[in-house]
Amino acid sequence: MSGPVVVVGGGIAGLATAYRLRRAGREAFVLEAEEEPGGKVRSAEVGGLELEAGPDSLLGRKPWAVELCRELGLGDDLVPAAPVPTHVYTDRGLLRFPSGPFGISTDLGELLRWPGMSLAGKLRAAGDLALPGRAGDEDESLGSLLRRRIGDEATERLVAPLLGGLFAGDVDRLSVRATFPELAAWEREHGSLLLGARAEARAAAARRRGGEGPPPMFLRLRGGLRRLVLALVEALGRERLLLGSPARAIERRSGGYRVRTDDRELEADAVVLACPAYAAAELVEPLAPAVAPLLAAIPYVSTAVVLLVYPAGTADALPVSSGFVVPRGKLAISAATFVSRKWPEEAFDDRAVVRCFLGAAGSEDLVEEPDADIVEGVARQLAAVVGLPDRPEAARVIRWPRAMPQYEVGHLDRVTEIEAGLPPGVFVVGQAYRGAGIPDCVRQANELAARITAAPTSPASG
Numbered sequence: 001m002s003g004p005v006v007v008v009g010g011g012i013a014g015l016a017t018a019y020r021l022r023r024a025g026r027e028a029f030v031l032e033a034e035e036e037p038g039g040k041v042r043s044a045e046v047g048g049l050e051l052e053a054g055p056d057s058l059l060g061r062k063p064w065a066v067e068l069c070r071e072l073g074l075g076d077d078l079v080p081a082a083p084v085p086t087h088v089y090t091d092r093g094l095l096r097f098p099s100g101p102f103g104i105s106t107d108l109g110e111l112l113r114w115p116g117m118s119l120a121g122k123l124r125a126a127g128d129l130a131l132p133g134r135a136g137d138e139d140e141s142l143g144s145l146l147r148r149r150i151g152d153e154a155t156e157r158l159v160a161p162l163l164g165g166l167f168a169g170d171v172d173r174l175s176v177r178a179t180f181p182e183l184a185a186w187e188r189e190h191g192s193l194l195l196g197a198r199a200e201a202r203a204a205a206a207r208r209r210g211g212e213g214p215p216p217m218f219l220r221l222r223g224g225l226r227r228l229v230l231a232l233v234e235a236l237g238r239e240r241l242l243l244g245s246p247a248r249a250i251e252r253r254s255g256g257y258r259v260r261t262d263d264r265e266l267e268a269d270a271v272v273l274a275c276p277a278y279a280a281a282e283l284v285e286p287l288a289p290a291v292a293p294l295l296a297a298i299p300y301v302s303t304a305v306v307l308l309v310y311p312a313g314t315a316d317a318l319p320v321s322s323g324f325v326v327p328r329g330k331l332a333i334s335a336a337t338f339v340s341r342k343w344p345e346e347a348f349d350d351r352a353v354v355r356c357f358l359g360a361a362g363s364e365d366l367v368e369e370p371d372a373d374i375v376e377g378v379a380r381q382l383a384a385v386v387g388l389p390d391r392p393e394a395a396r397v398i399r400w401p402r403a404m405p406q407y408e409v410g411h412l413d414r415v416t417e418i419e420a421g422l423p424p425g426v427f428v429v430g431q432a433y434r435g436a437g438i439p440d441c442v443r444q445a446n447e448l449a450a451r452i453t454a455a456p457t458s459p460a461s462g
């Protein structure tokens with residue numbers, strides 16, 4: 001019989017790991033520092049509405065979180081986003097993206113007619129079709145790949161706001177391999193991003209014709225993603241989740257580990273660190289001094305979400321759109337979701353509901369402003385861009401300090417080095433490592449639990 005596993009961190013990654021271990025018959029306990037489980041999955045009450053304060057949707061093409069929801073009996077409450085386009089902020093106001101994945105056009109004519117860029121910028125983007133491919137396959141930044149293929153203007157005005165925005169990151173630092181490896185594959189296989197995007201779109205169309213419809217791009221959970229957290233806790237067993245119990249130290253003991261909190265000691269055969277990398281760094285320092293600096297070197301960016309509920313009669317002021325992204329430095333907000341368009345709900349009545357993002361690599365100082373100033377500034381920008389009233393009826397700022405790990409160039413090599421350097425029986429999982437969204441956290445949890453249960457003997461040798 002194998003001994004228990006202690007999981008440090010009760011966010012999605014930690015809870016999913018513990019749940020999978022329990023399903024495989026292994027005892028597992030979760031230590032969570034806060035009084036509530038779920039980590040970044042949180043809701044907030046604004047104007048009588050319960051709105052998502054952290055993540056709000058699951059990416060359909062990465063099936064692991066959706067599968068977990070179904071497994072936990074939440075399948076009927078998965079709701080696809082309304083079929084409305086996404087816009088990008090330009091000097092000419094909001095424009096629809098040219099058709100194609102990741103803002104990379106599949107239609108040259110449409111790209112050349114797109115009014116959001118100069119003619120020179122569009123011709124340079126079309127140059128992607130003729131430029132030779134890159135020699136070598138070492139990791140590079142998204143910015144380096146995009147600028148090389150489609151030029152600076154298309155990179156900065158079209159693609160970077162979408163791709164960099166997902167990480168609140170700077171495309172000139174983010175790793176292609178760790179974020180969007182398909183872009184490198186397109187260049188390798190088709191010699192061009194535009195041709196790669198077109199091949200991707202054709203393959204999707206063929207699948208649709210063959211009756212294999214693509215999964216919805218985004219899904220939300222009716223009642224909020226918090227329900228996934230609660231369902232995981234329920235399935236795990238509430239008694240296995242210790243809230244308000246930050247792990248303070250991990251010590252080796254004969255045959256395993258001892259995890260200390262302020263008032264407890266838990267014996268474990270294995271320890272899973274599902275907390276942020278900087279917290280994991282402190283915990284592993286005495287056990288693996290060479291690994292701690294590698295964990296601590298994963299940079300994090302602070303962001304804020306601003307939730308705004310507008311007065312009755314404002315719903316139609318919003319364009320028919322899921323929202324917009326903003327090229328770096330053009331506005332204080334980096335993106336906005338038109339919640340009442342993308343995820344319409346009866347409870348909204350005819351009120352416009354908007355969620356804005358503030359702060360990203362290079363503009364984190366905005367998050368430090370007082371709430372009232374943030375709300376006023378954000379509302380003013382929204383009023384100028386989409387014609388909403390100057391003031392919302394209710395608003396709330398939720399700050400996310402050090403919440404977005406940055407997958408910089410070489411990230412995956414660093415993660416491999418971390419994993420290899422940890423002592424036997426100590427593992428890391430979650431947003432900081434091999435995929436930053438909830439679906440990838442669930443996939444990592446599934447894979448780690450399978451690895452731990454496949455090696456049932458006591459891992460540490462004292």
Ligand SMILES: Cc1cc2nc3c(=O)[nH]c(=O)nc-3n(C[C@H](O)[C@H](O)[C@H](O)COP(=O)(O)OP(=O)(O)OC[C@H]3O[C@@H](n4cnc5c(N)ncnc54)[C@H](O)[C@@H]3O)c2cc1C
Nearest residue numbers: 009011012013033039040055056057246247430431437438
């Ligand atoms: C504003 C925002 C919007 C997002 N939108 C989306 C989205 O729409 N879709 C999507 O898929 N993803 C989204 N994400 C990313 C998503 O939130 C994360 O991928 C996911 O929630 C990370 O889960 P995790 O378990 O790895 O980490 P966390 O949720 O960060 O959980 C880690 C937990 O560890 C705990 N902890 C820390 N130190 C200790 C300790 N010493 N002892 C015990 N516990 C400790 C923390 O309290 C925390 O609960 C968003 C993130 C943010 C910030």
